[in-house]
Amino acid sequence: MKLPEARDKFINAWGRLGSSWGINRTMAQVHAFLLISPEPMSAENIMKELKISRGNANMNLRELINWGLVEKEHVKGERREFFSAEKDIWKVAMQIAKERKKRELEPVKKLLDELEKVEGDKREKNHKAFNEMVAAIQELVSKTDQSIETFIKMDANWFFGTFLKILR
Amino acid sequence: MKLPEARDKFINAWGRLGSSWGINRTMAQVHAFLLISPEPMSAENIMKELKISRGNANMNLRELINWGLVEKEHVKGERREFFSAEKDIWKVAMQIAKERKKRELEPVKKLLDELEKVEGDKREKNHKAFNEMVAAIQELVSKTDQSIETFIKMDANWFFGTFLKILR
């Protein structure tokens, strides 16, 4: 396989993976393209490579910046803006975990705290089943949360070097 | 808040969370409903509760069974089939992790192994960037994979009791 074909396959696979995790396919593809680009790329470059419109490129780049995965860069002597992705894949994974935690886990946590306080006869079987499930999920969410927090604060090398040896 | 309202909110939240993680909203809602139902439920029950069609209920129940999250049950003296969800939320989380690993991580792994072998001048900068990214992702995928494997084999209580104390 030659490089251009390999790059296309990589971009496509990243896009597919993104879709199945609730991330816009194009956003994931733009990300993939920037991940394998050694130099910062212009909007024009991205539009051409992925065959997407200007608006689409703009929207997805903005979203990638919101996620903290891509940065605008100024190239001296150039008027237009350039974009580059964080290349440390461990940082990328942690950044995604952090964002999703913030966007999705936090609201669930808040709701569960509300649902904990449901009124009524706690011995009635539907009531009991509900309370138990809410409590169990709260526990799981809180543990997951703590793990992500710990991982985020952890140094990548420590993780790969030591932590996995403990588990193995 | 009264129980019926709380149950609705729970089902909705689970559905929303599902969608944002690439799981069909209705499938997640059916799952939520079964999670908080102390008794097995019939298709009829589910259709009525969630206001969905027979076909939709059937399809999503089948899918939940495929994921290993729901089981058909026979209630003695009843002709129609009943459905119940695994209630141990740790097992649920692990089951989902396991399925997604199989469905999504494995194909990516296979592709990356292909992409590793790309032909050409390894010193050329695009080539170099590509190879480095593929290698880095392979490492991340493999570590993630190992962690999931370890977690799956681990006893839940050991996890909650010991493992998190190490991290904290």
Add this chain to the structure above:
DNA sequence: TATATTTTTCAGAACTTATTGAAAGTTCCA
């Protein structure tokens, strides 16, 4: 300040995915 270039926005179009409901299939029992 006027003009050129680049970026952003957004309404509608295109595409993707989920849902319905009726027909076909299956199972059970008299």
Add this chain to the structure above:
DNA sequence: TGGAACTTTCAATAAGTTCTGAAAAATATA
């Protein structure tokens, strides 16, 4: 075996989402 009860399938359609492209806004240059 006939037929009621229940389940499954799937084509049509609805709902949801993403994308385009042209216009407006912003920014740089002369």
